[in-house]
Amino acid sequence: MQNLFRLPFHIGGFVVRNDSGHIDCVSMDNSLAVPGARLNTIECHCIPPFVTERLFHRLQASSSALIILKPVPRHGRFCTVAICRTYVMDGIQTPLDKKDIWSDAGTTRVPYQIYQNPEIYAEELEHIFYGSSWNYVGLECEVPESGDYRRNFIGEREILMIRKNDGSISVVENRCAHRGAQLCQGLFGNTGAALMCPYHQWTYTLDGELTGMPFKRGIKGKGGLNSDFDMKTRGLTNLKVEILNGVVFASFDHDVVPLEEYLGPDMMQYFTRIFDGRGLRVVGYERQIIDCNWKLQMENLKDPYHAGILHLFLISFGLFRLDQESKCLVDDNKGHSVLMTIKDSEEGNEDTGGVRIAAPDFTLTDHDLIQPLLEFGDRISLSIQTLFPSLIIQAQCNTLATRHVLPKGPGSHELVWTFFGFEDDDDAMNDRRLRQANLMGSAGYVTLDDAEALEFSQLGLAGSPEDEVAVLEIGGKDCESNDHLVTESLIRGFYMRYRDVMGHGKAIT
Ligand code: FES
Ligand SMILES: [Fe+2]
Known part of the structure; x- marks a missing residue:
């Protein structure tokens, strides 16, 4: 067998053309195949026909090739396989050119590789999390x-x-x-x-x-x-x-810029709107594992477009609709953002902005669940601030939470919710925060939908050809602040910052 490489982690197995020209397969995972078995052995056990076709096509196109396979869990078992990465080799492994994975279309095209490639994931840890980030x-x-x-x-x-x-x-x-x-x-x-x-x-x-x-x-x-x-x-x-006002940040880089400078004046304004210096107290925690890349979670909180379509609870009871008064703000470096809306009518059944609702005759018996008591001196009923790389600060009605995204390999992350209030909250406010916390978390009336949609995304992009991309042109092509919700500009901004930090070339806007 020739051209074996030390494999990145989170890899299920690989196939390689051997010295005699035959195709052998080797597995890192006993559930996948018997080590050294012929390709047709794993073909009949594990690889769907369309993947097999691609494997043969790629192997025939070169004198030697290494194709890394990734097991895709379904129902708790590895029962299918996605092509994760192909190396075409002329004696030497071809390194992945990180700049070239991005097209000239700036960040309106996001390569699916960045959600599943283990090399890119390892570089994210080094450059983003262990680099000059707070x-x-x-x-x-x-x-x-x-x-x-x-x-x-x-x-x-x-x-x-x-x-x-x-x-x-x-x-x-x-x-x-x-x-x-x-x-x-x-x-x-x-x-x-x-x-x-x-x-x-x-x-x-x-x-x-x-x-x-x-x-x-x-x-x-x-x-x-x-x-x-x-x-x-x-x-x-x-x-x-x-x-910063009771919130603790840390960096592996002792030369990182000061935190206030890192956040910038616009983000500081909305950070201190919630964390205004009053003493904080924790109301509760939730932790959930979601099997998708960590960036998909960050995208989700920068994506008002989905919220007015996917979340029937929000739409049905007027908590969030795409036609509401709103603002999306992006910082100068584009990686941080805040989106905010103002809740209008509770009875959204008559005007849902054209979006279908599941059960028009559903009503709430406890209206306090969705009634915000405006507490920050403005009319904003929902604000979601995302700070690069992995913090979300959410205020939906009176439930306040930090959502911390912990990457767990290219295809999974843990989401840790810390629900909080203030030391000077009275019992009524504490009860209100607890009641409205039912909207959020792993089984929240609203956020229940997100985890499922995010896992669908990861499953959908698994095994995609290397040049396939996500298309982000809702709301145009720029990454600017705006006053409407039908936009993906905050996500495009996130990837501007991401490309800068990762050294993936300067994005064009
Ligand atoms: S004291 Fe030996 S590993 Fe910590
Ligand atoms: Fe959502």
Whole structure:
């Protein structure tokens, strides 16, 4: 067998033309095929006929080729296979040219590869999440006491947000500097005065400095560490931290621009509209795994077009319709945005903007579920702010939430909802926030629809030819702010910023 490569992760298997010109297949996953089996063996077990045709076509078109297959889960089992990536080789692997995957059409065409290619995913983690971004890690009120921590992720790296003894907050990586063990296991907890690894008890300050370990000098002069071991250089990875009105952000890049500059004045205005400096308190949490690429989740919250069509609950009860008074605002760098609407009639049955509703005779018995009590000094009943790369701040009626998108491989992400209110909320407001939280979350009357549609998207684009693209021309081709909702301009803006950060060439508008 020739031309085997170290394969990226999240790969199900691959086929390769062998030295004698035959096609062999090798699987990384026992459910897919027997290692070394002939292509027709997996063909009859796993590969749908249309995929097989493409495989043969590609292999015949070149003297040698490597085609990476990705198993697609259905009903909890891998029972079909998508072509994930094709390398045509003349002795040397052809690298993917990231600039060329984008057409000249700027960001009105989004290549399906960026939702499924493991090489691109690995670069996203490096360039976006571990690069010069400010990443959400939590709310300050979640760690009120000295030693309290919240465990979270930036990209796929685990971090701890810790309240230090002096009252300030540190963020360190949750990986021991000795041999890599996870330091804290709970989602929340208290470290005590120091962080101690459960494996060999290496001990760190709450800032991550290594302060000691058992048997440092061995026993009776034998064993232990050499005298040249430098404790100062063996601490935990410590992240740069900024806190904005109770919201904690961190960056792996200590030279990142200040957070306010990163957000820009327009986004700061809407960020501080919600986080106005009042003390925060958590109302509840939800976590859900959604099997689609993390960017599809970010797109969803930048896509008012879908909300007035997909979400029958919103349309039926007038919470959101495409003809409502609205505003979509994009920042100068195009990666952040906020969309907001003003709720009008509750009885939307007579005028739904032409959109069909499922059950015209449905009514609500508890109207408080959808009645906003305007609390921010304006008429906005829904605002959704998306901050690059992966934070959503949502205020729908009086349910307030951060939605944190955690990538879990190219085809999956975890969505973590933190519902919050303010320390000075009275019981009635707290009840209202809790009741209206039924609109949101994994089983929310509204957001229930999104997870399903997003998984349909990932399933639909799996196995697409390398040059296939999504078309984003609703509302034109630009990425500008506007005063209507029938637009994909916020998504086009997101990919402008994405291309810049990923080094995928300058997008043309
Ligand atoms: S791995 Fe943490 S002390 Fe050894
Ligand atoms: Fe939605």
